[in-house]
Structures are given as C-alpha cells and as structure tokens.
Amino acid sequence: MNDNMIEITLPQDIVDYIEECKEKPYPDSYLIAILHRIQKEFGYLSEENMDQVAQLLQVPTSTVSGVATFYHFFRLQPKGTFHISVCMGTACFVKGGEQVLDSFKYELGVEMGETTSDQLFTLESSRCIGVCSLAPVVTINGKVYSKVTPNQVPDILNRLKENEK
Amino acid sequence: MKKVNVTIDGFQINVPEDATIMQAAEQLGIKIPRLCYHPDLSIEGACRVCIVEVEGANKYVTACANNVSEGMVVKTYSPDIRQARRDIVELILDNHPRECQLCERDGNCELQNLAFRLGVRERLYEGKRKRHEREESSPAVIRDAEKCILCRRCVRVCSEIQGIHNLSQLHRGFDTVVAPAYEGPMDESVCIACGQCINVCPVAAFLENNSTDKVWNALADPKKHVVVHIAPAIRAAIGEGFNLPIGTPVAGKTVTALRRLGFEAVFDTDFGADLTIIEEAHEFAERLKKNENLPMLTSCSPGWIKFMEHFYPELIPYASSCKSPMQMNSTLLKTYYAEQKGIDWKDIYVTTVMPCVAKKFEAERPEHHTKDGIPYTDAVITTRELIWMVKAFGIDFNNLPDSEFDDPLGFSTGAGDLFGTTGGVMEATLRTAADKLTGKSQQELNFTQVRNAEGLKEASVKIGDKTLNVAVANGLNNAKTILDKVKEGKKQYHIVELMACPGGCIGGGGQPYPTEGHYVLEKEVLKKRAKALYAIDEEKKIRKSHENPSINRLYKDFLGEPGSKKAHQLLHTTYRPRQPRGIK
Numbered sequence: 001m002n003d004n005m006i007e008i009t010l011p012q013d014i015v016d017y018i019e020e021c022k023e024k025p026y027p028d029s030y031l032i033a034i035l036h037r038i039q040k041e042f043g044y045l046s047e048e049n050m051d052q053v054a055q056l057l058q059v060p061t062s063t064v065s066g067v068a069t070f071y072h073f074f075r076l077q078p079k080g081t082f083h084i085s086v087c088m089g090t091a092c093f094v095k096g097g098e099q100v101l102d103s104f105k106y107e108l109g110v111e112m113g114e115t116t117s118d119q120l121f122t123l124e125s126s127r128c129i130g131v132c133s134l135a136p137v138v139t140i141n142g143k144v145y146s147k148v149t150p151n152q153v154p155d156i157l158n159r160l161k162e163n164e165k
Numbered sequence: 166m167k168k169v170n171v172t173i174d175g176f177q178i179n180v181p182e183d184a185t186i187m188q189a190a191e192q193l194g195i196k197i198p199r200l201c202y203h204p205d206l207s208i209e210g211a212c213r214v215c216i217v218e219v220e221g222a223n224k225y226v227t228a229c230a231n232n233v234s235e236g237m238v239v240k241t242y243s244p245d246i247r248q249a250r251r252d253i254v255e256l257i258l259d260n261h262p263r264e265c266q267l268c269e270r271d272g273n274c275e276l277q278n279l280a281f282r283l284g285v286r287e288r289l290y291e292g293k294r295k296r297h298e299r300e301e302s303s304p305a306v307i308r309d310a311e312k313c314i315l316c317r318r319c320v321r322v323c324s325e326i327q328g329i330h331n332l333s334q335l336h337r338g339f340d341t342v343v344a345p346a347y348e349g350p351m352d353e354s355v356c357i358a359c360g361q362c363i364n365v366c367p368v369a370a371f372l373e374n375n376s377t378d379k380v381w382n383a384l385a386d387p388k389k390h391v392v393v394h395i396a397p398a399i400r401a402a403i404g405e406g407f408n409l410p411i412g413t414p415v416a417g418k419t420v421t422a423l424r425r426l427g428f429e430a431v432f433d434t435d436f437g438a439d440l441t442i443i444e445e446a447h448e449f450a451e452r453l454k455k456n457e458n459l460p461m462l463t464s465c466s467p468g469w470i471k472f473m474e475h476f477y478p479e480l481i482p483y484a485s486s487c488k489s490p491m492q493m494n495s496t497l498l499k500t501y502y503a504e505q506k507g508i509d510w511k512d513i514y515v516t517t518v519m520p521c522v523a524k525k526f527e528a529e530r531p532e533h534h535t536k537d538g539i540p541y542t543d544a545v546i547t548t549r550e551l552i553w554m555v556k557a558f559g560i561d562f563n564n565l566p567d568s569e570f571d572d573p574l575g576f577s578t579g580a581g582d583l584f585g586t587t588g589g590v591m592e593a594t595l596r597t598a599a600d601k602l603t604g605k606s607q608q609e610l611n612f613t614q615v616r617n618a619e620g621l622k623e624a625s626v627k628i629g630d631k632t633l634n635v636a637v638a639n640g641l642n643n644a645k646t647i648l649d650k651v652k653e654g655k656k657q658y659h660i661v662e663l664m665a666c667p668g669g670c671i672g673g674g675g676q677p678y679p680t681e682g683h684y685v686l687e688k689e690v691l692k693k694r695a696k697a698l699y700a701i702d703e704e705k706k707i708r709k710s711h712e713n714p715s716i717n718r719l720y721k722d723f724l725g726e727p728g729s730k731k732a733h734q735l736l737h738t739t740y741r742p743r744q745p746r747g748i749k
Contacts, residue, residue, distance in 0.1 A: 005746060006745075006746065047347050050346075050347075051745065054346075054748050055746070055748065058748055058749055059748060059749075060324075060330030060331075060333070060346075060747075060748045060749060061330075061346035061347075061355075061745065061748060062330055062331060062332060062333035062345055062346040063330065063333055064346070065333060065335060065346040065347050065348075066333035066334055066335050069335045069336045069337075070335075070336065070337050
C-alpha cells in the first residue's frame, strides 16, 4: 500500500546516490553527505526534501531534522537574491561590525540567518575575510563593501532594490 | 565473565569486569546521586551528576558510563565531589524556571528532590535563561521545553523502547531543544501519545494534557448527569498515590472516592472489556472460518492503533474492528444506559479514568463521536489526575470503606480485569475461545504461557483439535518484531495481542510517578501491579467473559446477537493510514 508514502520529487541523481549509500555498510552515516548534495542543488534544505531523505534512507525524520539543525553550514530557509554577509572578524568587530549588523537587522526586519519575506535579502555573518585594512567590511553576493557605517546601510539596500527593478 | 577487585569508599568488592562503577557501588549499598540515568535505557552521561573520584584519573568520571577495572579505587563522597555535584545541579537549575509551586510535578520532581538532597539552599548562579513556548497542540501530550534539562530520557524511551523516534535533540549549545522533527507540533508528528516521555521525564517537560478542570466543571453543573468508568489497571496502581504498598488492589475504595467526588454513577471499564471479548471472539471465529485477515491484531490500545496507522498502514485490515473497552462502555452509556434510565443522552457526561494518555487522543478521534459530532467519552483523566483530584477534594482515601460498581455496566468477570496487563487480553480471549471452539465449558482457566512481564511472548495453545498460534507484545519495539514477521509471512499466527506500553496498561503513560526507592517502569513494580490483577481475577466467581450475566442481558435487551448490525454500528470502528508516515 503506497497511498500514504511521501512523493519523491528529488532529482534522480540524488535519489540514485541515496540508493547507493543504502548498499554500503552503515548507510545512516551518509546522511550529512546526502544533505550536502541537496543543499548544493537547492541552496537550502526544505522540510519536503528532508522528509524524502528520511523515507529513502529509512532514517527517522527527527534524526534528519536534528542533524540539519546541528550544523551551521546547513541552511533551512531559501537564500534571497542578495546574500549579505557582515564580517565579524576581530578587526571588523572592533571597528563597529556589530553596529553595522544591527543596522542591517533593523532595516531588513530579520535576524541573522534569515531571509526577508520578499525573498530579496539573506542576512548572515562571516569570520575574517582577510581585508582587515578595509574594516568593517560587508560582502553582498561576493562584492566587498569597505569601511561601512551603520547609516550607510539604508542607501546600500535601496541601491540594490533599485537595480533589481 | 572475568571478575575484578574494586575498592569503593574503602569497601572491597569483587564484581564482573563489565559492571559500571554505579552498579558496583549499588552492590555495596551506595546509591550515587543520578539524574539522566535510567536502568532500562542506554547510557547517556549527559547530566554529570553521578561523578566520582577515581584514583589516578586526572578528572572526575561519571559512574554510570565508566566500567570498573582491576584494582580501581573509587571515592563516591568527599567534600570536593560534594561541592562539584552541587555546582552541577545548581548550573542545571540556573537554566530552569523558578516556579516549583506552580508546577504539576511539585513534590515529585526528580530535580527538586535531588537539589534538596545535595544541599542546594541558595541560587548562586544567574545567567541567561532559555525561553520556549509551551506546546499544547496534542490532546494527550504537552511539551514544555522551558523546563527541559536535556537528560534525553524521553528521546531514548521514544526510540529504544517504543521505536517511534518522534523526539530528537534539535539545534545545538544553548539553543538545544527536544522536539519532534522540524520543531513541529506534537499533534502533527508521529507521536503515538503513549505518554512514556511523561513517565520518564525527571521534571515536567512532558505532561498529560490535563482534563481535571473540565471534570470539576461538569461535576458542578446541575444539568449534567455525570458518570464515570475506570480501567482495570487503575485499581492495581492508584493506591501508590496514597502511600499504599505497590500492588494493593483498591477497586472498592476507588468507587467510594469517585462517588464522594460527586459522580452520579460509577461503572467499570471491565464490563467493556468483557464485551470486547465477545465481539472479538465473534469476529475471530468469522475470520477463521473464511481464513482471511489472520492474524487478528487486538485493538484495545489506542497508542498501538496510532502506531499502526503511522508505521504499518498495510496491516490495518488485520486489526480487529472492535472499539476499545473504554469506547464500548462510553458508547453504551450514551445509548443503552440513557434508554434504560430515561435520560436524554445529551445530558450525560461520560468521564473515564485511564492509566493511559493515548486514551485522551482516542476520545477525540472523530470515529468515536456521534453523528452530531459529540464525543462518546467527554473527558479522560489519568490515574495521576484522579489521585490529585481525590487529594484536592480532601478525601482520606486509605480510610474509605469499599463499595460496589453501579449497574448495568458495573459487573465484570475476572477476564475483564486481566485487560490491564500484558497477556491479559489474550488470556481472556483464550478462555472464551476454548469454550466456543470446543462447544463445552473448559475447566482450565489459567493460560500461564501468556503471563509474565516479558516484552515478547509466543505460544501455541491447543484447544480441542485446533492449535492456535498466538503472540503477545508490549512496548512497540517488540511489536515491530512480530509485525515484521506477519508482514513477511514468516509465521502464521492466529491472534496477536499488542499493547503500546511496557507491561501493558499497568505501565501506562498515565500511571502514578514512582514512589521512594523505585524508578519508573521498574519490572518489580509492574509485576506487583499485574499480580494484583491476577489476584482479583482468582477471587471472582465468574472468570469467563461470555458468562457475564449483565452482558448476556445487554445482548438480549439491546444489541441482539454478537456481531449484529446494531453491535457493529455501536461497538466497532475504522482506522486510516496517517501522515506523516513513520520511518523504520
């Protein structure tokens, strides 16, 4: 009886990979590797996709959820168009990185790791990116913004929004 | 097993080398303080309360998670250890609400007791506290993560004993929380509502969804005719709540207490149990004749039924369609009893006292509602809730006189009492089946093959010229073993009895918290409760369900024949596959 099985919508190569893992000793131990592949494909781990992993690998959903929330690398929400990363390395922190981060939080109305409801911005922090002389720095989709002050944040965001229109 | 010599607190002892320090100390009468440890669950080592000093080791080690070795010298008690243990508990308390007086477990909280015993008299630490909403989506189990101390007993019982894996630790560090997948509501999870997480929780991070307010209000409503019926396992355990020795049968006192609380009539769920046997025996005989849907799986345990719907939906046709004894009784109270008494059934308020938390869920299933959407069972309270009500009312339980159940749903046979323990439904079934299949009254009543508290029992019982293969499982991990065999067609069973909780209903999720010197789900406690039920059975004159005169009158006056159209309409139910489908 398959009428209450979860529908499998994962790409075939990932399904094949999971099946492959199931043939190996200790299939459970491939859970992290499988989640990595899904995140690479979709940018984040959705509940629907994690349900499918649980079903295919025959691992309890609570375990998949436990692993996915334990490791910071795994994203549980989709990434926005703009990926804002505020540096929290020592130099940037000392130069006011935290205030910059607070300003982004305030302007966007999201917490760290979250995405705005219009799916435009994802706010995150990073450790030192190696350009301490430009501190505090923010990277947005790879582009570096240097010596950022909290009151520049609205401008930066507005310009990005304009470009998107 | 090789044995080793160990010195603990200056006492020498010779123990097997696979013993833990904790076990070795126990043999010397030293009970090292502990919190996350539970003898039936895997070793966690999370709380660090059981630390001891081992000579030569550069730090304190946990006594639960470390084995002894030859020549080991252990100190379980010294000013330093005493201080360290107290610090550990103080740190746990620092991230725990300071509202003991408002908490349901005030007075029987393991953390509270431990803190007192270790001499915590002031709160020295003041740090950030975790904040979580109380999660009350389920009619059965409430999750209050703010009180959780992350001992993981619930996670372990849910996976290791019940095989559900509904609970897991999510996030990390300070944000760690125990919850179902994705921190979703319990109601939408694979939780089968057995309530074992409530039982093993040392604090009040899991609780039954309390229904006592509903019952107080009904009792105070002059327009309502409030009745109650009590499950077999109650009479074997409720005494523990009033400091009576474990396994003291107290049916008579319980009836008196319920009358004093204001219930207009007190009935016995055992009656429903007898009735279940009649209907189930009929159903089984039909299936045997047609040789279809065998084995028949019993359907009394609502936790097991929800488990089947999540994890083994393909076995739904095998489950007996009989309602549980509770639902049979409740249905008859709003039909048969209402008719006999000449009361409008809508004025009857049916309360039940159950050892079970899943019964709260069962009562809310739409399958158990009337056509107008009114539940047949209006409120379910657990043994614990009744103990509290009796105390709150100021009833001196131990000095109550005995009294009898009311008619017509109060008379039961010894077979009905057995429903409260693992193997009991099977034994009751076999008593009736033996008579029905051979056509004459059998003298042998005790089917000891299916007794004892093992998690898994199989037997072949000869009845006349037939041999019935039966199996009995309690604890759902054990159930899986049998169900997988059924699915693969490896063994042909005729009847399988399944109960969700270890030991059956006597070990249910709503039973009293352990008394001093005992731990929850302890085999000895379960055995004593079962013994009380077997003793009640032995004492009864009528011990076969089909010889219950009240039941025979019920069929004559109201239902017709077993398996009749009316019986089907009122006493049988249906099941459905559930999402999310459980894994493994």
